Structure formats: C-alpha cells, structure tokens
Amino acid sequence: MFEQLLGNDALKARLTASLSQNRPSHCYLLAGPTGSGKTTLARLLAAALVCEGAHPPCMTCRACRKVLDGIHPDVITVDSPDRKSVPVERVRALQADAYIRPNEGRRKVYVLPRAQDLTESAQNALLKLIEEPPAYAVFLLLADSPEKLLPTVQSRCQLLRLCPLPQATALSELARRYPQSDPGALRAAYRRSGGYLGAAAALLEADALAPETCKLVEALSGANPMALVTLLASLERRTREELKALFLQWRELLARALMARSGLEEGAEAARLAQRLSGPALARCLAAVEQALDAADANAGTGHLCGALAARLSDALWQS
Numbered sequence: 001m002f003e004q005l006l007g008n009d010a011l012k013a014r015l016t017a018s019l020s021q022n023r024p025s026h027c028y029l030l031a032g033p034t035g036s037g038k039t040t041l042a043r044l045l046a047a048a049l050v051c052e053g054a055h056p057p058c059m060t061c062r063a064c065r066k067v068l069d070g071i072h073p074d075v076i077t078v079d080s081p082d083r084k085s086v087p088v089e090r091v092r093a094l095q096a097d098a099y100i101r102p103n104e105g106r107r108k109v110y111v112l113p114r115a116q117d118l119t120e121s122a123q124n125a126l127l128k129l130i131e132e133p134p135a136y137a138v139f140l141l142l143a144d145s146p147e148k149l150l151p152t153v154q155s156r157c158q159l160l161r162l163c164p165l166p167q168a169t170a171l172s173e174l175a176r177r178y179p180q181s182d183p184g185a186l187r188a189a190y191r192r193s194g195g196y197l198g199a200a201a202a203l204l205e206a207d208a209l210a211p212e213t214c215k216l217v218e219a220l221s222g223a224n225p226m227a228l229v230t231l232l233a234s235l236e237r238r239t240r241e242e243l244k245a246l247f248l249q250w251r252e253l254l255a256r257a258l259m260a261r262s263g264l265e266e267g268a269e270a271a272r273l274a275q276r277l278s279g280p281a282l283a284r285c286l287a288a289v290e291q292a293l294d295a296a297d298a299n300a301g302t303g304h305l306c307g308a309l310a311a312r313l314s315d316a317l318w319q320s
Helices: 007-019 037-049 062-069 088-098 118-130 151-155 167-177 183-193 197-207 213-220 223-233 240-261 268-278 277-299 303-316
Strands: 027-031 075-077 106-110 137-143 160-161
Touching: 007 037, 007 160, 027 037, 037 062, 037 106, 037 137, 062 223, 088 106, 088 118, 118 137, 137 303, 160 167, 167 197, 183 197, 183 268, 197 240, 213 223, 213 240, 213 268, 223 303, 240 277, 240 303, 277 303
Parallel strands: 027 137, 027 160, 075 106, 106 137
Antiparallel strands: none
16 A cells, blocks of 8 residues: 555554554654655655545545645645745644635645744644644644654654665665666665665765766876866866865765775775775865865855866875
8 A cells, every 4th residue: 555665564554554444643743864755655645545445545546646746635735945944824824724624535634844844833833733633634744853843742643753774675776766876886875874765865866976076086096187187177167156066076975985995885986986095195185175165165266266176186196
C-alpha cells in the first residue's frame, strides 16, 4: 500500500492496519531530517485518506490521481513559503476552512510541511483545533525538528518517525536513479546523508561536477600551474554569483579529497585528488578557495577573484 516509500516497514505496517480498519488518527506528526521521505509519506497518506478504492492508497482511483497531481480540493497545504515562520493568520484561515465540509470525499486533509516553523501563537491556535477537530478532518504535520513543537501539540499527534534506509536498499535505488555515478560516489552519498535516500540524492545532484570543476581536477592532479591560470582566466567574465557557485563546488570537492586521504570513500574525483596531492597541498588549495569565497562576499571584482585564486592555487602546488 505504501510501496513508493522505501524502508520504514514497521511504520507502513502500522498505517496499513489502521487504514484497513478505517481508524486513522486525526493528527499525524511526520518526523525526520530533510530528505528522509516526509513529503513522500505525506502524499501517500493523504491519498490513502481520500482514496476511493478498496485498499487505500490504491494510486489508481480518481481521488488518488488527483492527490498525486496536486489538484485534490480536499487536500490543502498550509504554509507561508515567502516567510521564515508560519504565522498565526495561516492557522486561523485553516480553522475557518476546517468547518466547511469536504468538497468531494469523506475527509479533508491539511498538510503543514513546515510544522516546526509555526509561531507559538500559531501552534496554540492549531492546538485548539486538533483537540476537538471535525470528524472528517485529518492533519499531517511535517517537522525536521519535532522538538520545536509545543509539548501539548506533540501530545495530540500520532508520531511517524522516518528511519534511515538499509545500505543495500538505498544503494540499489541510487544506482537506478543515477546510473552514471560510480559506486564509490553512491556509497559516499549514502554515508554523508545518514542513510536517508532524499538527502543522498540531493548530495549526488549537488556533486555533479561542472566542466570547469573537471578542468580543475585535471590541473591539480597534473600539478599544472599554467592550466590553472588558463582555467581561471577563462572565468573572469562570469558574474560574481556564478563564480561563487563554482567555488563552492570546488571547496566541497577539496574537502572531500582531504577526507578521502583519511580512508573514507568520497567518489572517483575526490579519490584522484587524494592520490595525486599530499594532505598539506590539499589543505592549502582548500584555504585558497575559501579566501576566494570570502573575497566574493566582500564584493571583489571577478577579475581580481580569478587572478588571486590562480596565484594561490599555483603557490599551493609549488609548495608540495
């Protein structure tokens, strides 16, 4: 019933049992770090709660398809994405809507994707509603840090804590999604993510090397200062923000190369740098990139940024 959510078998069995008996909780707290599967579980649970099939969520009935497409009128997201916190006004609007009966199905489902960002007044307003909710209303609170919720709010919720995936399960799925990534990179992403699939996928996407980063690896691993000068000179016309994004990737790669020298698996490019450069040389290169990022934040000109970084990286190689 919840096959799209990998792992978490005990949690899925508990939900399946309660839904098959038509006895869902009126308020669920979905807890886990970013990338742990909270959004996937919320979508599947919302579909199950409005499903028209015999074994919810069937994922094929009209209601399930609408939830998957994000257009079901009885599944409502409550958020303020343009604000750091979720204000009490959003919860008051939820309160008013909650006493209007469902448009199409037997339930209305309210999804709060940033429950930990509810202000204290918003949480108190929500508490009044979840203490005595309408019989057809179900609330799904998603929280990276559930301890930020008031204890009184937590006590009214059924906790669904997402767990890390077994390594074999996660690596199989990552290999399916990212067939071009080498196995070492997949294992490194799994380790760095703490075992959460979404977080590992985000790391792999962020680690996809820009062409300029591949050229940096070539220049550093070949101890070729002239190649560094040529590379940085070609970047002088980039905007400051474009350079910062590139330098951030360089910093991450050099930091991973240092970790690879200590025996951790960090992917092919990091391993290549770790094999070709000493620890002190990598540390000097990393410091050079960090100085470039500091200068970018201080609004240094792009020509100056590139020229200074080329000189510092070349010095880092000559001192090897």
